[in-house]
Amino acid sequence: MKVAKFGGSSVASGEKFKQVAKIVTSDPERRIVVVSAPGKRFSEDTKMTDLLIALAAKVQLGEDYMNEFGQIVDRYREIVTELEMSTDILSDIMANLQSIIDIHKHDSFRLLDCIKASGEDNNAKLMAAYFNHLGHEAYYVNPKEAGIFVTDEPGHARVLPHSYQEIEKLKERTGILVVPGFFGYSENGNMVTFSRGGSDITGSILAAGVKAALYENFTDVDSIYSVDPRIVKNPKEVKEVTYREMRELSYGGFSVFHDEALEPVYKLGIPVCVKNTNNPSAPGTFIVPKRKYSDTPVVGIAGDTGFCNIHVSKYLLNRELGFGRRLLQILEDEGISYEHTPSGIDNISVIMREHQLTPEKEERVFSRIQTELEVDELFIERDLALIMVVGEGMNSSVGIAAKATEALARADVNLEMINQGSSEVSMMFGVKSEVVPKAVEALYNAYFNNVYSISYTNS
Template identity: 65%
Template sequence: MKVVKFGGSSVASATQFEKVAKIVLADPERKAVIVSAPGKRFKEDIKTTDLLITLANSVNENGYDQDALTAVLNRYKEVIEELSLDRQLLTEIEGNIKESISLYRRDYERLLDALKASGENNNAKVMTAYFNALGHKAAYISPKEAGMLVTDEPGNAQILPEAYENIAKLRERDGLLVIPGFFGYSHQGHIVTFPRGGSDITGSIIAAGLDATEYENFTDVDSIYCVNPTLVDKPHELKELTYREMRELSYSGFSVFHDEALQPVFQKGIPVCVKNTNHPEAPGTRIVLERQINDQPVVGIASDNGFCSVNITKYLMNRELGFGRRLLEILEDEHISYEHTPSGIDNMSIIVRSHQLYNGKEERVLDRIRQELLVDDVYIERDLAMIMVVGEGMKHTVGIASKATQALAKSGANIKMINQGSSEVSMMFGVDGATVDQAVKCLYYAYFVD
């Protein structure tokens, strides 16, 4: 059994629906189909999820923006009419959206979750109707019916362990199962959406729950590239990489997967294959537990902006018991997670996402560090970018770091910090945000072209 997920661009129009159906029906092992909300049909188009957010923002005590609702409905209307499906579907979709507005009018967070989820939910119903119209048995399975139980934090759902037992029962169902991505239901009965990349998370959860032989993720690229293809011409395509490598690359800015999306299949050891809806015959990229290491020790280079560094200096810091624990407790009290902690004997840096230092948190954290830890100096360095050089083969290869520092010097990027974990799957370099793109280009040519 395979679980197959289609991203927003793959289900953006009637033409794309036809491609999806051909792909699914071409392989009898493809049983569970996860769909996103309709994405962009062309470069300047607006995603359905964004239209739904606009609709949610228009809701008030007196009603909502009818034009915003019409814009959403027109996306489904176009598909339904071009595929010659029953127009009653559109009436049901409109009723579903209006019901959510009525139910959550006075609770914006719940309203936003319900309306965003409706993008995937209603698209799954349209996809089910299309499979049935083609003469194939298909059933729409709501996340509630599937038993997708999640935590009750709007916009940040986490799957609960008991959900997997519920999902496993779907193996007993006949025909195709069409399941909307992006959301689940809490024990309180609320619709709750996953964080970024939510449909990928759903696909991974369903694959793990069904104990699938493979999780296929269809998007709009032939494979995963070793570097952002907007930075270099014809970058090297990756045929295979490990979960660890993909995790590092996703964390550092690769947009193929959000870094949470692979956890369920990783824990089950289920291979993932990333393929192109518009070119399904291409082999794509496989993500596996272990792979054969070839003569290319580095598989990818990724970067991400929006970091800052809390830099702390205190003489004899290394002799002070509990210093690191007390420092991290200050961050924990402010609900701030850290990314990296490079350190020396008298200094320590905490790398955090800049967006976490809001609503007075920055001032409170700095004041507490000064008062409670009695440091000699503490300051924040802003506008940092992190570059990750990733590859399972790096641990067995001499000269990887040397090649990186030479490439960064050639790019003109000043290295602010270097960090490497004990697994040696990745090396992290901190640079000024303004120099990151040129730095990534020079690293690419050093590892993949020279």
């Protein structure tokens, strides 16, 4: 059995639905299909999820929402028309949306969560109906029926362990099972979403539950590339990447695969294949437990912006028992999670996502650090980006770090921070956001083209 997940761009129109149907029915092992909400049909288009968020905002403000409601129904109507199906299903979609609004209009968090989830939910109903329209045995399976039970954290749900026993029962069913991505149900029956892009997570949970032979993740590219093709033209395709490498690359900004989606399949060693809906014959990229590292110690380079760094300095800090714990406790009290904490004998830095540190929180955090920890120096560095050089073969290759620092120096990129975890799966470099393209290009050329930077090939 295979689980096949189709992202928003793969189900954005009636024509895309037809492609999905051909792919699924071409392989009888593709028994479980996970769909996202309709994505963009063209570059200037609006994703269904964004239309749904706009609808929720109108409802929350108590304003007339019929325009937004109509735009959503029209997107589904266009798909139904292209597929030459009965428009009866549109009445079900409209009733579902209106029911969510009526039930949750006085609860902003539940309203937003349920309205967002309706994009995947109604698209799955439509996809199952289309398979039936073509004469195939297919069923819409609600996540509650499938057994996907999650924590009651709207927008940040985590699957509960006992879900997997329930999901395994899907193996006993016949036909094509179409499951909406992005959400599950709490123990008390609430519809709860994963973080945005969480349809990848749903697919992974289902693959683990039924112990699938393969989890196929269909998107709009032939494979995962070693670097963002918007920065480097025609980058190298990655044929194989390990779970740990993919996790690091996703964290570093690769948007092809959700960074939380690997945990369920990782534990069972289920391989993942990222494939192109528009070119399904392309081999794609396999995400596997292990790969051969000798030829490609570095598998990819990723960069992400939106970080800041709180720098704390105090003489003899290293001898002060519990300093780091008390510093992080201040952040925890404000609901702030941190990403990294590089440190020295008299200083420590805490790197976090910048959006978490509102002006009010920053003032309280700084006041408490000064008062409770009696530091000598305290300042914040904003507009930081983190660049990841990833590869499990780095720990057995000489000169990997030297090549990176040399390439960045030749490209005139100033390093704000260097960090390497004990696992040596990745090296991390902190730079200013505006130099990310230059830094990524320099690193790519150093590792994949054996030059330090395009500008320096003759030096």
